[in-house]
Amino acid sequence: AQSVTQPDIHITVSEGASLELRCNYSYGATPYLFWYVQSPGQGLQLLLKYFSGDTLVQGIKGFEAEFKRSQSSFNLRKPSVHWSDAAEYFCAVANQAGTALIFGKGTTLSVSS
């Protein structure tokens, strides 16, 4: 069965520093992969998604993610974090039928000044 693991429950990064959030997935074939962000009091917003092709995917708000099949990973990165990036980040993989998302438990990002 497909699954998603986000090893870091909580990360604190200084404003202006770089960020990497880890995501590992379990899936037999080429996965559909997603990163969503949930700001306090808001719904989930799609940051970026990967289906095929270039393994480095650009998203909104300056985020990017790299698909590494050999490591079963889809880590999210941002070169310089802003205080407004403080939120919860969810990695997700589509199920085999391609009809539903399976989410990881999320990583909470705090930004210190």
Added chain:
Amino acid sequence: DAMVIQNPRYQVTQFGKPVTLSCSQTLNHNVMYWYQQKSSQAPKLLFHYYDKDFNNEADTPDNFQSRRPNTSFCFLDIRSPGLGDAAMYLCATSRVYSSADTQYFGPGTRLTVL
């Protein structure tokens, strides 16, 4: 500008007292989803509607039901809430029934069961 609206944002109910959560969308999307997100856990799909066709996830308890009277509205009914049903309930929509299509989420309704 709101695209997926959920009401109320916070709902308190008593153990065993039926409760209904509401979701509406201005996107005219065909698919509407309900997710349950318990504290520190991943969102978990309960069911979805593709147009008027209802699809229940295999492990969704019978206590949870849904109605979609028209394209814009979808309701989540919890017939007899238990303490374990306290969670954030997220509504989402997509244009087509495919995980390749972007899902748009509402802000959620936080349900407290006393």
